Amino acid sequence: MSRVKELLHQWLLKSASSQGIAWLEEKQAQIASGAAERVFFTAFSAVPRYLGKENLQLTSEDLEAAQTVLPGWFPNHWSVDRAGRILLLLALPHNEPEEYVRSLDKVFTTADMGELVVLYQSLPLLPYPELHRQRATEGIRSNMSNVFQAIALQNPYPATYLDDIAWNQMVLKALFVGSPLHLIWGLDRRANPELARMLRDYAHERWAAKRAVSPELWRPVGRFADAAIIADLEKVLANGDITSQAAAALACAESPVPEAQTLLSRYPDLHSAIQRGDLSWSSLNCDRHVYK
Incomplete structure:
Protein backbone atom coordinates (compact mmCIF):
# COMPACT_ATOMS: atom_id res chain seq x y z
CA MET A 1 0.00 0.00 0.00
CA SER A 2 2.89 2.37 0.69
CA ARG A 3 4.05 1.99 -2.91
CA VAL A 4 0.54 2.77 -4.18
CA LYS A 5 0.49 5.94 -2.09
CA GLU A 6 3.93 6.88 -3.33
CA LEU A 7 2.94 6.51 -6.98
CA LEU A 8 -0.30 8.45 -6.58
CA HIS A 9 1.55 11.25 -4.83
CA GLN A 10 4.24 11.37 -7.54
CA TRP A 11 1.59 11.57 -10.25
CA LEU A 12 -0.25 14.36 -8.48
CA LEU A 13 2.96 16.37 -8.12
CA LYS A 14 3.17 16.41 -11.92
CA SER A 15 -0.50 17.15 -12.51
CA ALA A 16 -1.93 19.31 -9.71
CA SER A 17 -1.11 22.75 -8.30
CA SER A 18 1.22 23.15 -5.35
CA GLN A 19 -1.62 24.73 -3.37
CA GLY A 20 -3.85 21.73 -4.06
CA ILE A 21 -1.10 19.31 -3.06
CA ALA A 22 -0.48 21.22 0.19
CA TRP A 23 -4.20 21.07 1.03
CA LEU A 24 -4.35 17.34 0.30
CA GLU A 25 -1.27 16.55 2.38
CA GLU A 26 -2.73 18.47 5.31
CA LYS A 27 -5.98 16.53 5.12
CA GLN A 28 -4.14 13.21 4.81
CA ALA A 29 -2.18 13.98 7.96
CA GLN A 30 -5.33 14.98 9.87
CA ILE A 31 -7.23 11.86 8.80
CA ALA A 32 -4.31 9.53 9.53
CA SER A 33 -3.98 10.98 13.03
CA GLY A 34 -7.61 10.13 13.82
CA ALA A 35 -9.44 13.37 13.04
CA ALA A 36 -13.23 13.41 13.38
CA GLU A 37 -15.20 11.70 10.62
CA ARG A 38 -16.51 15.01 9.33
CA VAL A 39 -12.93 16.00 8.41
CA PHE A 40 -12.69 13.04 6.08
CA PHE A 41 -16.15 13.44 4.54
CA THR A 42 -15.72 17.16 4.01
CA ALA A 43 -12.32 16.67 2.39
CA PHE A 44 -13.49 13.74 0.27
CA SER A 45 -16.25 15.87 -1.24
CA ALA A 46 -13.99 18.90 -1.68
CA VAL A 47 -11.15 17.19 -3.56
CA PRO A 48 -12.25 18.34 -7.06
CA ARG A 49 -12.47 21.93 -5.85
CA TYR A 50 -8.88 21.93 -4.60
CA LEU A 51 -7.21 19.62 -7.13
CA GLY A 52 -9.37 20.06 -10.22
CA LYS A 53 -10.60 17.36 -12.58
CA GLU A 54 -7.85 17.25 -15.20
CA ASN A 55 -6.38 13.92 -16.23
CA LEU A 56 -3.18 12.75 -14.59
CA GLN A 57 -0.16 13.35 -16.82
CA LEU A 58 1.09 9.77 -16.93
CA THR A 59 4.01 8.45 -18.98
CA SER A 60 4.50 4.91 -20.22
CA GLU A 61 6.94 4.46 -17.31
CA ASP A 62 4.21 5.49 -14.87
CA LEU A 63 1.83 2.93 -16.34
CA GLU A 64 4.50 0.24 -16.17
CA ALA A 65 5.11 1.12 -12.52
CA ALA A 66 1.39 0.71 -11.82
CA GLN A 67 1.43 -2.76 -13.35
CA THR A 68 4.48 -3.70 -11.31
CA VAL A 69 2.84 -2.64 -8.07
CA LEU A 70 -0.51 -4.24 -8.91
CA PRO A 71 -1.01 -6.28 -12.10
CA GLY A 72 -4.24 -5.14 -13.71
CA TRP A 73 -4.08 -1.59 -12.36
CA PHE A 74 -4.93 0.71 -15.27
CA PRO A 75 -4.82 4.40 -14.24
CA ASN A 76 -4.49 5.45 -17.91
CA HIS A 77 -7.39 7.88 -17.84
CA TRP A 78 -7.58 8.68 -14.15
CA SER A 79 -8.14 12.28 -13.10
CA VAL A 80 -6.32 14.15 -10.37
CA ASP A 81 -9.40 14.24 -8.14
CA ARG A 82 -9.69 10.44 -8.42
CA ALA A 83 -6.10 10.02 -7.29
CA GLY A 84 -6.60 12.53 -4.49
CA ARG A 85 -9.71 10.82 -3.17
CA ILE A 86 -7.97 7.45 -3.13
CA LEU A 87 -5.11 8.95 -1.13
CA LEU A 88 -7.66 10.14 1.42
CA LEU A 89 -9.15 6.63 1.58
CA LEU A 90 -5.66 5.23 2.15
CA ALA A 91 -5.12 7.73 4.97
CA LEU A 92 -8.02 6.34 7.01
CA PRO A 93 -6.71 4.50 10.10
CA HIS A 94 -6.73 0.78 9.34
CA ASN A 95 -5.11 -1.00 12.27
CA GLU A 96 -8.41 -2.75 13.00
CA PRO A 97 -9.91 -4.52 9.95
CA GLU A 98 -13.52 -4.48 11.17
CA GLU A 99 -13.35 -0.82 12.09
CA TYR A 100 -11.81 0.07 8.74
CA VAL A 101 -14.54 -1.79 6.85
CA ARG A 102 -17.19 0.01 8.92
CA SER A 103 -15.61 3.34 8.03
CA LEU A 104 -15.54 2.39 4.37
CA ASP A 105 -19.18 1.31 4.49
CA LYS A 106 -20.14 4.80 5.69
CA VAL A 107 -18.29 6.33 2.74
CA PHE A 108 -20.11 4.07 0.27
CA THR A 109 -23.47 4.82 1.88
CA THR A 110 -23.15 8.58 1.48
CA ALA A 111 -21.32 8.69 -1.88
CA ASP A 112 -22.79 10.19 -5.04
CA MET A 113 -22.34 8.41 -8.37
CA GLY A 114 -18.99 10.02 -9.19
CA GLU A 115 -17.66 9.14 -5.77
CA LEU A 116 -18.94 5.57 -6.10
CA VAL A 117 -16.93 5.17 -9.30
CA VAL A 118 -13.78 6.16 -7.41
CA LEU A 119 -14.63 3.87 -4.50
CA TYR A 120 -15.16 0.80 -6.67
CA GLN A 121 -12.01 1.46 -8.68
CA SER A 122 -10.07 1.79 -5.44
CA LEU A 123 -11.05 -1.61 -4.00
CA PRO A 124 -7.91 -3.50 -5.10
CA LEU A 125 -5.73 -0.69 -3.71
CA LEU A 126 -7.27 -0.52 -0.25
CA PRO A 127 -6.27 -2.37 2.93
CA TYR A 128 -7.91 -5.77 3.48
CA PRO A 129 -9.12 -6.21 -0.11
CA GLU A 130 -10.39 -9.71 0.69
CA LEU A 131 -12.97 -8.13 3.02
CA HIS A 132 -14.57 -6.09 0.24
CA ARG A 133 -16.07 -8.98 -1.76
CA GLN A 134 -19.65 -8.22 -0.76
CA ARG A 135 -19.17 -4.57 -1.65
CA ALA A 136 -17.82 -5.54 -5.09
CA THR A 137 -20.78 -7.85 -5.65
CA GLU A 138 -23.13 -4.94 -4.92
CA GLY A 139 -21.32 -2.89 -7.55
CA ILE A 140 -21.86 -5.63 -10.10
CA ARG A 141 -25.58 -5.56 -9.38
CA SER A 142 -25.81 -1.79 -9.77
CA ASN A 143 -28.17 -0.37 -12.37
CA MET A 144 -25.83 2.59 -12.85
CA SER A 145 -23.63 1.75 -15.83
CA ASN A 146 -20.74 3.92 -14.63
CA VAL A 147 -20.69 2.12 -11.30
CA PHE A 148 -20.89 -1.33 -12.90
CA GLN A 149 -18.07 -0.50 -15.30
CA ALA A 150 -15.92 0.86 -12.46
CA ILE A 151 -15.80 -2.57 -10.87
CA ALA A 152 -16.07 -4.73 -14.01
CA LEU A 153 -13.73 -3.04 -16.49
CA GLN A 154 -9.97 -2.50 -16.19
CA ASN A 155 -10.16 -3.43 -12.53
CA PRO A 156 -8.17 -6.39 -11.14
CA TYR A 157 -10.40 -6.83 -8.10
CA PRO A 158 -13.07 -9.18 -9.56
CA ALA A 159 -10.61 -11.64 -11.12
CA THR A 160 -8.56 -11.76 -7.94
CA TYR A 161 -11.23 -11.94 -5.25
CA LEU A 162 -14.66 -12.92 -6.59
CA ASP A 163 -15.90 -16.51 -6.62
CA ASP A 164 -17.05 -18.12 -9.87
CA ILE A 165 -20.73 -17.36 -9.24
CA ALA A 166 -20.18 -13.61 -8.90
CA TRP A 167 -17.56 -13.61 -11.67
CA ASN A 168 -19.84 -15.38 -14.14
CA GLN A 169 -22.72 -13.04 -13.36
CA MET A 170 -20.45 -10.06 -13.98
CA VAL A 171 -19.28 -11.32 -17.38
CA LEU A 172 -22.84 -12.11 -18.46
CA LYS A 173 -24.07 -8.70 -17.33
CA ALA A 174 -21.23 -7.01 -19.22
CA LEU A 175 -22.51 -8.63 -22.40
CA PHE A 176 -26.10 -7.74 -21.55
CA VAL A 177 -25.34 -4.03 -21.10
CA GLY A 178 -22.94 -3.85 -24.05
CA SER A 179 -19.67 -3.47 -22.14
CA PRO A 180 -16.55 -4.70 -23.98
CA LEU A 181 -15.37 -8.01 -22.56
CA HIS A 182 -11.76 -7.44 -23.55
Missing part, protein backbone atom coordinates in the same frame (compact mmCIF):
# COMPACT_ATOMS: atom_id res chain seq x y z
CA LEU A 183 -11.59 -4.72 -20.89
CA ILE A 184 -12.37 -7.26 -18.15
CA TRP A 185 -9.02 -8.03 -16.57
CA GLY A 186 -8.40 -11.75 -16.10
CA LEU A 187 -11.16 -12.79 -18.53
CA ASP A 188 -9.17 -15.63 -20.07
CA ARG A 189 -7.72 -16.85 -16.77
CA ARG A 190 -11.11 -16.98 -15.04
CA ALA A 191 -12.97 -18.70 -17.90
CA ASN A 192 -14.78 -21.79 -16.62
CA PRO A 193 -17.21 -24.48 -17.86
CA GLU A 194 -20.27 -22.99 -16.16
CA LEU A 195 -19.59 -19.59 -17.72
CA ALA A 196 -19.28 -21.25 -21.14
CA ARG A 197 -22.69 -22.87 -20.63
CA MET A 198 -24.24 -19.59 -19.52
CA LEU A 199 -22.83 -17.75 -22.52
CA ARG A 200 -24.12 -20.39 -24.91
CA ASP A 201 -27.60 -20.10 -23.39
CA TYR A 202 -27.41 -16.33 -23.72
CA ALA A 203 -26.40 -16.61 -27.39
CA HIS A 204 -29.43 -18.83 -28.04
CA GLU A 205 -31.71 -16.30 -26.33
CA ARG A 206 -30.33 -13.57 -28.58
CA TRP A 207 -30.75 -15.66 -31.71
CA ALA A 208 -34.31 -16.60 -30.75
CA ALA A 209 -35.11 -12.90 -30.40
CA LYS A 210 -33.49 -12.19 -33.79
CA ARG A 211 -30.82 -10.08 -32.12
CA ALA A 212 -27.07 -9.96 -32.78
CA VAL A 213 -24.53 -11.69 -30.57
CA SER A 214 -21.31 -9.95 -29.62
CA PRO A 215 -18.29 -11.73 -31.16
CA GLU A 216 -16.58 -11.45 -27.78
CA LEU A 217 -19.09 -13.88 -26.29
CA TRP A 218 -17.06 -16.74 -27.77
CA ARG A 219 -13.79 -15.72 -26.12
CA PRO A 220 -14.33 -17.52 -22.77
CA VAL A 221 -16.05 -20.47 -24.48
CA GLY A 222 -13.50 -22.22 -26.71
CA ARG A 223 -11.55 -24.13 -24.07
CA PHE A 224 -14.75 -25.72 -22.80
CA ALA A 225 -16.39 -26.49 -26.14
CA ASP A 226 -18.56 -29.59 -26.16
CA ALA A 227 -20.59 -30.96 -29.06
CA ALA A 228 -23.36 -28.36 -28.53
CA ILE A 229 -20.95 -25.42 -28.45
CA ILE A 230 -19.09 -26.72 -31.51
CA ALA A 231 -22.42 -26.83 -33.34
CA ASP A 232 -22.96 -23.18 -32.42
CA LEU A 233 -19.46 -22.24 -33.59
CA GLU A 234 -20.18 -24.02 -36.87
CA LYS A 235 -23.31 -21.91 -37.27
CA VAL A 236 -21.37 -18.69 -36.64
CA LEU A 237 -18.60 -19.66 -39.06
CA ALA A 238 -21.17 -20.43 -41.74
CA ASN A 239 -23.50 -17.47 -41.28
CA GLY A 240 -21.86 -14.82 -39.08
CA ASP A 241 -20.35 -11.51 -40.08
CA ILE A 242 -16.59 -11.25 -40.60
CA THR A 243 -15.80 -10.36 -36.98
CA SER A 244 -18.04 -13.10 -35.60
CA GLN A 245 -16.47 -15.65 -37.93
CA ALA A 246 -13.01 -14.63 -36.74
CA ALA A 247 -14.12 -14.97 -33.10
CA ALA A 248 -15.60 -18.41 -33.73
CA ALA A 249 -12.37 -19.48 -35.42
CA LEU A 250 -10.33 -18.31 -32.45
CA ALA A 251 -12.63 -20.24 -30.10
CA CYS A 252 -12.13 -23.37 -32.19
CA ALA A 253 -8.37 -22.88 -32.13
CA GLU A 254 -8.41 -22.83 -28.31
CA SER A 255 -10.52 -25.97 -28.02
CA PRO A 256 -8.78 -29.27 -27.19
CA VAL A 257 -11.60 -31.20 -28.86
CA PRO A 258 -10.61 -32.76 -32.23
CA GLU A 259 -14.01 -31.88 -33.71
CA ALA A 260 -13.25 -28.19 -33.18
CA GLN A 261 -9.94 -28.50 -35.00
CA THR A 262 -11.66 -30.33 -37.86
CA LEU A 263 -14.22 -27.53 -38.10
CA LEU A 264 -11.49 -24.89 -38.13
CA SER A 265 -9.63 -26.71 -40.90
CA ARG A 266 -12.61 -26.11 -43.17
CA TYR A 267 -11.76 -22.38 -43.04
CA PRO A 268 -8.12 -22.36 -44.17
CA ASP A 269 -7.78 -18.58 -44.43
CA LEU A 270 -8.84 -18.08 -40.83
CA HIS A 271 -6.81 -21.07 -39.71
CA SER A 272 -3.67 -19.76 -41.39
CA ALA A 273 -4.18 -16.25 -39.98
CA ILE A 274 -4.35 -17.70 -36.47
CA GLN A 275 -1.26 -19.85 -37.00
CA ARG A 276 0.71 -16.85 -38.31
CA GLY A 277 -0.38 -14.73 -35.35
CA ASP A 278 -2.19 -12.27 -37.62
CA LEU A 279 -5.52 -13.10 -35.97
CA SER A 280 -5.80 -13.13 -32.18
CA TRP A 281 -8.21 -11.87 -29.55
CA SER A 282 -5.98 -8.84 -29.13
CA SER A 283 -6.10 -7.99 -32.83
CA LEU A 284 -9.82 -8.58 -33.13
CA ASN A 285 -11.30 -5.09 -32.98
CA CYS A 286 -14.46 -5.87 -31.11
CA ASP A 287 -14.95 -2.49 -29.45
CA ARG A 288 -16.42 -1.18 -32.67
CA HIS A 289 -19.36 -3.48 -32.04
CA VAL A 290 -21.85 -2.75 -29.25
CA TYR A 291 -24.73 -5.21 -28.96
CA LYS A 292 -27.58 -4.12 -26.71
Whole structure:
Protein backbone atom coordinates (compact mmCIF):
# COMPACT_ATOMS: atom_id res chain seq x y z
CA MET A 1 0.00 0.00 0.00
CA SER A 2 2.89 2.37 0.69
CA ARG A 3 4.05 1.99 -2.91
CA VAL A 4 0.54 2.77 -4.18
CA LYS A 5 0.49 5.94 -2.09
CA GLU A 6 3.93 6.88 -3.33
CA LEU A 7 2.94 6.51 -6.98
CA LEU A 8 -0.30 8.45 -6.58
CA HIS A 9 1.55 11.25 -4.83
CA GLN A 10 4.24 11.37 -7.54
CA TRP A 11 1.59 11.57 -10.25
CA LEU A 12 -0.25 14.36 -8.48
CA LEU A 13 2.96 16.37 -8.12
CA LYS A 14 3.17 16.41 -11.92
CA SER A 15 -0.50 17.15 -12.51
CA ALA A 16 -1.93 19.31 -9.71
CA SER A 17 -1.11 22.75 -8.30
CA SER A 18 1.22 23.15 -5.35
CA GLN A 19 -1.62 24.73 -3.37
CA GLY A 20 -3.85 21.73 -4.06
CA ILE A 21 -1.10 19.31 -3.06
CA ALA A 22 -0.48 21.22 0.19
CA TRP A 23 -4.20 21.07 1.03
CA LEU A 24 -4.35 17.34 0.30
CA GLU A 25 -1.27 16.55 2.38
CA GLU A 26 -2.73 18.47 5.31
CA LYS A 27 -5.98 16.53 5.12
CA GLN A 28 -4.14 13.21 4.81
CA ALA A 29 -2.18 13.98 7.96
CA GLN A 30 -5.33 14.98 9.87
CA ILE A 31 -7.23 11.86 8.80
CA ALA A 32 -4.31 9.53 9.53
CA SER A 33 -3.98 10.98 13.03
CA GLY A 34 -7.61 10.13 13.82
CA ALA A 35 -9.44 13.37 13.04
CA ALA A 36 -13.23 13.41 13.38
CA GLU A 37 -15.20 11.70 10.62
CA ARG A 38 -16.51 15.01 9.33
CA VAL A 39 -12.93 16.00 8.41
CA PHE A 40 -12.69 13.04 6.08
CA PHE A 41 -16.15 13.44 4.54
CA THR A 42 -15.72 17.16 4.01
CA ALA A 43 -12.32 16.67 2.39
CA PHE A 44 -13.49 13.74 0.27
CA SER A 45 -16.25 15.87 -1.24
CA ALA A 46 -13.99 18.90 -1.68
CA VAL A 47 -11.15 17.19 -3.56
CA PRO A 48 -12.25 18.34 -7.06
CA ARG A 49 -12.47 21.93 -5.85
CA TYR A 50 -8.88 21.93 -4.60
CA LEU A 51 -7.21 19.62 -7.13
CA GLY A 52 -9.37 20.06 -10.22
CA LYS A 53 -10.60 17.36 -12.58
CA GLU A 54 -7.85 17.25 -15.20
CA ASN A 55 -6.38 13.92 -16.23
CA LEU A 56 -3.18 12.75 -14.59
CA GLN A 57 -0.16 13.35 -16.82
CA LEU A 58 1.09 9.77 -16.93
CA THR A 59 4.01 8.45 -18.98
CA SER A 60 4.50 4.91 -20.22
CA GLU A 61 6.94 4.46 -17.31
CA ASP A 62 4.21 5.49 -14.87
CA LEU A 63 1.83 2.93 -16.34
CA GLU A 64 4.50 0.24 -16.17
CA ALA A 65 5.11 1.12 -12.52
CA ALA A 66 1.39 0.71 -11.82
CA GLN A 67 1.43 -2.76 -13.35
CA THR A 68 4.48 -3.70 -11.31
CA VAL A 69 2.84 -2.64 -8.07
CA LEU A 70 -0.51 -4.24 -8.91
CA PRO A 71 -1.01 -6.28 -12.10
CA GLY A 72 -4.24 -5.14 -13.71
CA TRP A 73 -4.08 -1.59 -12.36
CA PHE A 74 -4.93 0.71 -15.27
CA PRO A 75 -4.82 4.40 -14.24
CA ASN A 76 -4.49 5.45 -17.91
CA HIS A 77 -7.39 7.88 -17.84
CA TRP A 78 -7.58 8.68 -14.15
CA SER A 79 -8.14 12.28 -13.10
CA VAL A 80 -6.32 14.15 -10.37
CA ASP A 81 -9.40 14.24 -8.14
CA ARG A 82 -9.69 10.44 -8.42
CA ALA A 83 -6.10 10.02 -7.29
CA GLY A 84 -6.60 12.53 -4.49
CA ARG A 85 -9.71 10.82 -3.17
CA ILE A 86 -7.97 7.45 -3.13
CA LEU A 87 -5.11 8.95 -1.13
CA LEU A 88 -7.66 10.14 1.42
CA LEU A 89 -9.15 6.63 1.58
CA LEU A 90 -5.66 5.23 2.15
CA ALA A 91 -5.12 7.73 4.97
CA LEU A 92 -8.02 6.34 7.01
CA PRO A 93 -6.71 4.50 10.10
CA HIS A 94 -6.73 0.78 9.34
CA ASN A 95 -5.11 -1.00 12.27
CA GLU A 96 -8.41 -2.75 13.00
CA PRO A 97 -9.91 -4.52 9.95
CA GLU A 98 -13.52 -4.48 11.17
CA GLU A 99 -13.35 -0.82 12.09
CA TYR A 100 -11.81 0.07 8.74
CA VAL A 101 -14.54 -1.79 6.85
CA ARG A 102 -17.19 0.01 8.92
CA SER A 103 -15.61 3.34 8.03
CA LEU A 104 -15.54 2.39 4.37
CA ASP A 105 -19.18 1.31 4.49
CA LYS A 106 -20.14 4.80 5.69
CA VAL A 107 -18.29 6.33 2.74
CA PHE A 108 -20.11 4.07 0.27
CA THR A 109 -23.47 4.82 1.88
CA THR A 110 -23.15 8.58 1.48
CA ALA A 111 -21.32 8.69 -1.88
CA ASP A 112 -22.79 10.19 -5.04
CA MET A 113 -22.34 8.41 -8.37
CA GLY A 114 -18.99 10.02 -9.19
CA GLU A 115 -17.66 9.14 -5.77
CA LEU A 116 -18.94 5.57 -6.10
CA VAL A 117 -16.93 5.17 -9.30
CA VAL A 118 -13.78 6.16 -7.41
CA LEU A 119 -14.63 3.87 -4.50
CA TYR A 120 -15.16 0.80 -6.67
CA GLN A 121 -12.01 1.46 -8.68
CA SER A 122 -10.07 1.79 -5.44
CA LEU A 123 -11.05 -1.61 -4.00
CA PRO A 124 -7.91 -3.50 -5.10
CA LEU A 125 -5.73 -0.69 -3.71
CA LEU A 126 -7.27 -0.52 -0.25
CA PRO A 127 -6.27 -2.37 2.93
CA TYR A 128 -7.91 -5.77 3.48
CA PRO A 129 -9.12 -6.21 -0.11
CA GLU A 130 -10.39 -9.71 0.69
CA LEU A 131 -12.97 -8.13 3.02
CA HIS A 132 -14.57 -6.09 0.24
CA ARG A 133 -16.07 -8.98 -1.76
CA GLN A 134 -19.65 -8.22 -0.76
CA ARG A 135 -19.17 -4.57 -1.65
CA ALA A 136 -17.82 -5.54 -5.09
CA THR A 137 -20.78 -7.85 -5.65
CA GLU A 138 -23.13 -4.94 -4.92
CA GLY A 139 -21.32 -2.89 -7.55
CA ILE A 140 -21.86 -5.63 -10.10
CA ARG A 141 -25.58 -5.56 -9.38
CA SER A 142 -25.81 -1.79 -9.77
CA ASN A 143 -28.17 -0.37 -12.37
CA MET A 144 -25.83 2.59 -12.85
CA SER A 145 -23.63 1.75 -15.83
CA ASN A 146 -20.74 3.92 -14.63
CA VAL A 147 -20.69 2.12 -11.30
CA PHE A 148 -20.89 -1.33 -12.90
CA GLN A 149 -18.07 -0.50 -15.30
CA ALA A 150 -15.92 0.86 -12.46
CA ILE A 151 -15.80 -2.57 -10.87
CA ALA A 152 -16.07 -4.73 -14.01
CA LEU A 153 -13.73 -3.04 -16.49
CA GLN A 154 -9.97 -2.50 -16.19
CA ASN A 155 -10.16 -3.43 -12.53
CA PRO A 156 -8.17 -6.39 -11.14
CA TYR A 157 -10.40 -6.83 -8.10
CA PRO A 158 -13.07 -9.18 -9.56
CA ALA A 159 -10.61 -11.64 -11.12
CA THR A 160 -8.56 -11.76 -7.94
CA TYR A 161 -11.23 -11.94 -5.25
CA LEU A 162 -14.66 -12.92 -6.59
CA ASP A 163 -15.90 -16.51 -6.62
CA ASP A 164 -17.05 -18.12 -9.87
CA ILE A 165 -20.73 -17.36 -9.24
CA ALA A 166 -20.18 -13.61 -8.90
CA TRP A 167 -17.56 -13.61 -11.67
CA ASN A 168 -19.84 -15.38 -14.14
CA GLN A 169 -22.72 -13.04 -13.36
CA MET A 170 -20.45 -10.06 -13.98
CA VAL A 171 -19.28 -11.32 -17.38
CA LEU A 172 -22.84 -12.11 -18.46
CA LYS A 173 -24.07 -8.70 -17.33
CA ALA A 174 -21.23 -7.01 -19.22
CA LEU A 175 -22.51 -8.63 -22.40
CA PHE A 176 -26.10 -7.74 -21.55
CA VAL A 177 -25.34 -4.03 -21.10
CA GLY A 178 -22.94 -3.85 -24.05
CA SER A 179 -19.67 -3.47 -22.14
CA PRO A 180 -16.55 -4.70 -23.98
CA LEU A 181 -15.37 -8.01 -22.56
CA HIS A 182 -11.76 -7.44 -23.55
CA LEU A 183 -11.59 -4.72 -20.89
CA ILE A 184 -12.37 -7.26 -18.15
CA TRP A 185 -9.02 -8.03 -16.57
CA GLY A 186 -8.40 -11.75 -16.10
CA LEU A 187 -11.16 -12.79 -18.53
CA ASP A 188 -9.17 -15.63 -20.07
CA ARG A 189 -7.72 -16.85 -16.77
CA ARG A 190 -11.11 -16.98 -15.04
CA ALA A 191 -12.97 -18.70 -17.90
CA ASN A 192 -14.78 -21.79 -16.62
CA PRO A 193 -17.21 -24.48 -17.86
CA GLU A 194 -20.27 -22.99 -16.16
CA LEU A 195 -19.59 -19.59 -17.72
CA ALA A 196 -19.28 -21.25 -21.14
CA ARG A 197 -22.69 -22.87 -20.63
CA MET A 198 -24.24 -19.59 -19.52
CA LEU A 199 -22.83 -17.75 -22.52
CA ARG A 200 -24.12 -20.39 -24.91
CA ASP A 201 -27.60 -20.10 -23.39
CA TYR A 202 -27.41 -16.33 -23.72
CA ALA A 203 -26.40 -16.61 -27.39
CA HIS A 204 -29.43 -18.83 -28.04
CA GLU A 205 -31.71 -16.30 -26.33
CA ARG A 206 -30.33 -13.57 -28.58
CA TRP A 207 -30.75 -15.66 -31.71
CA ALA A 208 -34.31 -16.60 -30.75
CA ALA A 209 -35.11 -12.90 -30.40
CA LYS A 210 -33.49 -12.19 -33.79
CA ARG A 211 -30.82 -10.08 -32.12
CA ALA A 212 -27.07 -9.96 -32.78
CA VAL A 213 -24.53 -11.69 -30.57
CA SER A 214 -21.31 -9.95 -29.62
CA PRO A 215 -18.29 -11.73 -31.16
CA GLU A 216 -16.58 -11.45 -27.78
CA LEU A 217 -19.09 -13.88 -26.29
CA TRP A 218 -17.06 -16.74 -27.77
CA ARG A 219 -13.79 -15.72 -26.12
CA PRO A 220 -14.33 -17.52 -22.77
CA VAL A 221 -16.05 -20.47 -24.48
CA GLY A 222 -13.50 -22.22 -26.71
CA ARG A 223 -11.55 -24.13 -24.07
CA PHE A 224 -14.75 -25.72 -22.80
CA ALA A 225 -16.39 -26.49 -26.14
CA ASP A 226 -18.56 -29.59 -26.16
CA ALA A 227 -20.59 -30.96 -29.06
CA ALA A 228 -23.36 -28.36 -28.53
CA ILE A 229 -20.95 -25.42 -28.45
CA ILE A 230 -19.09 -26.72 -31.51
CA ALA A 231 -22.42 -26.83 -33.34
CA ASP A 232 -22.96 -23.18 -32.42
CA LEU A 233 -19.46 -22.24 -33.59
CA GLU A 234 -20.18 -24.02 -36.87
CA LYS A 235 -23.31 -21.91 -37.27
CA VAL A 236 -21.37 -18.69 -36.64
CA LEU A 237 -18.60 -19.66 -39.06
CA ALA A 238 -21.17 -20.43 -41.74
CA ASN A 239 -23.50 -17.47 -41.28
CA GLY A 240 -21.86 -14.82 -39.08
CA ASP A 241 -20.35 -11.51 -40.08
CA ILE A 242 -16.59 -11.25 -40.60
CA THR A 243 -15.80 -10.36 -36.98
CA SER A 244 -18.04 -13.10 -35.60
CA GLN A 245 -16.47 -15.65 -37.93
CA ALA A 246 -13.01 -14.63 -36.74
CA ALA A 247 -14.12 -14.97 -33.10
CA ALA A 248 -15.60 -18.41 -33.73
CA ALA A 249 -12.37 -19.48 -35.42
CA LEU A 250 -10.33 -18.31 -32.45
CA ALA A 251 -12.63 -20.24 -30.10
CA CYS A 252 -12.13 -23.37 -32.19
CA ALA A 253 -8.37 -22.88 -32.13
CA GLU A 254 -8.41 -22.83 -28.31
CA SER A 255 -10.52 -25.97 -28.02
CA PRO A 256 -8.78 -29.27 -27.19
CA VAL A 257 -11.60 -31.20 -28.86
CA PRO A 258 -10.61 -32.76 -32.23
CA GLU A 259 -14.01 -31.88 -33.71
CA ALA A 260 -13.25 -28.19 -33.18
CA GLN A 261 -9.94 -28.50 -35.00
CA THR A 262 -11.66 -30.33 -37.86
CA LEU A 263 -14.22 -27.53 -38.10
CA LEU A 264 -11.49 -24.89 -38.13
CA SER A 265 -9.63 -26.71 -40.90
CA ARG A 266 -12.61 -26.11 -43.17
CA TYR A 267 -11.76 -22.38 -43.04
CA PRO A 268 -8.12 -22.36 -44.17
CA ASP A 269 -7.78 -18.58 -44.43
CA LEU A 270 -8.84 -18.08 -40.83
CA HIS A 271 -6.81 -21.07 -39.71
CA SER A 272 -3.67 -19.76 -41.39
CA ALA A 273 -4.18 -16.25 -39.98
CA ILE A 274 -4.35 -17.70 -36.47
CA GLN A 275 -1.26 -19.85 -37.00
CA ARG A 276 0.71 -16.85 -38.31
CA GLY A 277 -0.38 -14.73 -35.35
CA ASP A 278 -2.19 -12.27 -37.62
CA LEU A 279 -5.52 -13.10 -35.97
CA SER A 280 -5.80 -13.13 -32.18
CA TRP A 281 -8.21 -11.87 -29.55
CA SER A 282 -5.98 -8.84 -29.13
CA SER A 283 -6.10 -7.99 -32.83
CA LEU A 284 -9.82 -8.58 -33.13
CA ASN A 285 -11.30 -5.09 -32.98
CA CYS A 286 -14.46 -5.87 -31.11
CA ASP A 287 -14.95 -2.49 -29.45
CA ARG A 288 -16.42 -1.18 -32.67
CA HIS A 289 -19.36 -3.48 -32.04
CA VAL A 290 -21.85 -2.75 -29.25
CA TYR A 291 -24.73 -5.21 -28.96
CA LYS A 292 -27.58 -4.12 -26.71
